[in-house]
Amino acid sequence: MTTSPRLLAFAGSLRKDSFNRKLIQTLAEGAREAGAKVTLLELRDHALPLYDGDIEAAGMPNAVRTLQSMMAEHDGLLIATPEYNGAYPALIKNTLDWISRPLDDGKAGTTLFAGKIAGLCSASPGGLGGLRALLTLRDALAKLGMWVAPSQVAVGRAGEVFDDQGNLTDERQRSAVQRVGAEVTTATRRMRLQ
Numbered sequence: 001m002t003t004s005p006r007l008l009a010f011a012g013s014l015r016k017d018s019f020n021r022k023l024i025q026t027l028a029e030g031a032r033e034a035g036a037k038v039t040l041l042e043l044r045d046h047a048l049p050l051y052d053g054d055i056e057a058a059g060m061p062n063a064v065r066t067l068q069s070m071m072a073e074h075d076g077l078l079i080a081t082p083e084y085n086g087a088y089p090a091l092i093k094n095t096l097d098w099i100s101r102p103l104d105d106g107k108a109g110t111t112l113f114a115g116k117i118a119g120l121c122s123a124s125p126g127g128l129g130g131l132r133a134l135l136t137l138r139d140a141l142a143k144l145g146m147w148v149a150p151s152q153v154a155v156g157r158a159g160e161v162f163d164d165q166g167n168l169t170d171e172r173q174r175s176a177v178q179r180v181g182a183e184v185t186t187a188t189r190r191m192r193l194q
């Protein structure tokens with residue numbers, strides 16, 4: 001493969017002090033160290049309405065076209081997800097749903113996901129670290145045709161585990177999160193070779 005894998009990374013939270021926004025940095029770091037080019041996407045900068053077929057029929061929002069283009073330009077996804085009531089947040093679902101809608105040229109938006117690789121982590125102030133969100137998000141991405149990396153890390157007690165710069169203070173935990181990013185990078189390379 002001649003070019004580095006390109007990965008699109010985002011946190012599924014709009015909150016300024018989001019733990020998952022901190023976590024996505026570490027996930028991205030692991031991918032970069034393994035040779036990927038990572039684009040950090042801030043969902044707040046691409047505000048989407050709640051999916052509504054009438055809005056779509058009236059004309060696809062520009063933010064959807066922008067996100068579809070970004071997805072087309074990348075080989076895979078890195079996502080740090082919060083857990084809301086035992087599942088991944090509506091923000092992520094809404095984003096995936098809009099991107100999956102038909103492209104400008106009429107092709108299915110799901111083709112933007114199919115055969116690409118995703119890596120997931122989660123952070124939560126609770127003890128389980130958002131583990132249930134990881135399971136539900138894994139399913140949703142598989143439905144879109146993505147291969148989801150087997151490794152994942154649910155970071156619990158999130159209010160206590162990041163330093164002032166947003167780094168995980170526990171070296172083993174930081175390495176485990178970085179390994180997820182590295183795994184996605186390596187798997188993307190292998191996938192491209194075939």
Ligand SMILES: Cc1cc2nc3c(=O)[nH]c(=O)nc-3n(C[C@H](O)[C@H](O)[C@H](O)COP(=O)(O)O)c2cc1C
Nearest residue numbers: 013015018019020082083084085086124125126130
């Ligand atoms: C509607 C709602 C439901 C939540 N449900 C859960 C939950 O099921 N499990 C959990 O661990 N935390 C839950 N939380 C707490 C979130 O983990 C916490 O708000 C976290 O900081 C969100 O991620 P962020 O820091 O990246 O924004 C919930 C929070 C909200 C607002």
